[in-house]
Amino acid sequence: MRKQTVRDIEVRGRRVLVRVDFNVPLEDGRITDDHRIREALTTITYLAEHGAKIILCSHLGRPKGRVDAALRLDQVAERLAALLGRPVRKTADVVGTDAAAAVGAMKPGEVVLLENLRFHAEEEANDPQFARRLAALADVYVNDAFGSAHRAHASTVGVADHLPAVAGFLMEKELTYLGAMLERPTRPFVAILGGKKVSDKIPVIRHLVTKADTLLLGGAMSYTFLQAQGLGIGKSLVEPEMIDLARELMEEARRREVGFELPTDIVVARAPEAGAPRRVVPVDGIPADWFGVDIGPRTRDRFAAIIREAGTVVWNGPMGIFEIEAFAGGTRAVAQAMADAHAVTIVGGGDTASAVDEAGLGERMTHISTGGGASLEFMEGKVLPGVAALDDAAPVGPEDGG
Numbered sequence: 001m002r003k004q005t006v007r008d009i010e011v012r013g014r015r016v017l018v019r020v021d022f023n024v025p026l027e028d029g030r031i032t033d034d035h036r037i038r039e040a041l042t043t044i045t046y047l048a049e050h051g052a053k054i055i056l057c058s059h060l061g062r063p064k065g066r067v068d069a070a071l072r073l074d075q076v077a078e079r080l081a082a083l084l085g086r087p088v089r090k091t092a093d094v095v096g097t098d099a100a101a102a103v104g105a106m107k108p109g110e111v112v113l114l115e116n117l118r119f120h121a122e123e124e125a126n127d128p129q130f131a132r133r134l135a136a137l138a139d140v141y142v143n144d145a146f147g148s149a150h151r152a153h154a155s156t157v158g159v160a161d162h163l164p165a166v167a168g169f170l171m172e173k174e175l176t177y178l179g180a181m182l183e184r185p186t187r188p189f190v191a192i193l194g195g196k197k198v199s200d201k202i203p204v205i206r207h208l209v210t211k212a213d214t215l216l217l218g219g220a221m222s223y224t225f226l227q228a229q230g231l232g233i234g235k236s237l238v239e240p241e242m243i244d245l246a247r248e249l250m251e252e253a254r255r256r257e258v259g260f261e262l263p264t265d266i267v268v269a270r271a272p273e274a275g276a277p278r279r280v281v282p283v284d285g286i287p288a289d290w291f292g293v294d295i296g297p298r299t300r301d302r303f304a305a306i307i308r309e310a311g312t313v314v315w316n317g318p319m320g321i322f323e324i325e326a327f328a329g330g331t332r333a334v335a336q337a338m339a340d341a342h343a344v345t346i347v348g349g350g351d352t353a354s355a356v357d358e359a360g361l362g363e364r365m366t367h368i369s370t371g372g373g374a375s376l377e378f379m380e381g382k383v384l385p386g387v388a389a390l391d392d393a394a395p396v397g398p399e400d401g402g
Ligand code: ADP
Pocket: 194, 195, 196, 197, 218, 219, 220, 221, 237, 272, 292, 293, 294, 316, 317, 318, 319, 320, 321, 322, 323, 348, 349, 350, 351, 352, 353
């Protein structure tokens, strides 16, 4: 179901509460990456230009329901003001007297940033009273924090009970790309899955088996599948309790005639460490005391050929221990093949996104999802509570003439 967006509602002169994701990485109290603040600028600028009174709220880190001076949002407000080219008034509290006073004094186009939502335990508990107090600050609610949409918190779900609730542009973009990918992909639809834990990715595979034409598997996760096929995997990472499930999923893929490609050759290393001796072996030749650390060159070529023919490609999870240069080749090859492809290309997952960025290929993907956990749950076919809470758009059908 399509959701209403900021474009569908009147915001002029109204108080608009915007849930953003300003959960930026901090080191020694300094912001080390302001990507998330920059991403929110489109929605904030739109609202400012349309005369809204903009009340921003976000969490930062894990203060666990208590005021933690190191996690106050003052620095975020400063950075935002610099990027936005407008003053940003940071309040001393979230729903207290300072927030109320700041909002009461606002003029159209002005920006207020509330203090860290998670200074209140009621935020994560989705406490109805807290949600009501948050909602009382505003006339309209906008959710632009896709990365938090898989959590039912007061600021992502509770407030939407009390206000008209619509998606911001970032949220809209995520829903458009991820939604279209699952609902009406241009075929062939190829899903590439890798990364560390099979147990994290099983629900994704289970759902994508019903949607995709071909699944390509790499990364640590693939060794559980290889072992399920009876192959020796040496000291590679494996989740023995997932082997039966892995076998079932391969059986399910066969039944549905969905391609299910595992590596045919592997880069193995003496140890999963930089500088360790390494070599390429066929998948049935992994030495007993070596570690599988990347997909081999034949597998890279095979995956690239399949990606070249695809209409849609979604990728979650690196093909190897890409943090170590010597084991990054498979991940880079997949990123390059996607960049060169004609397909709609979508990247999800924090590590996968940073691998793509490090390869300098971010600009060449159709969409890189900002929501790690949220994009995974979306790919599992789950309805995200923060999305469900937003108001549905009017259906557009051939009969209602627009
Ligand atoms: P994402 O964050 O994109 O969802 P994951 O967190 O699932 O991805 O997986 C990323 C991690 O998987 C990386 O830290 C990478 O080193 C690790 N990984 C990939 N392949 C292997 C492997 N063969 N052995 C050990 N770790 C691996």
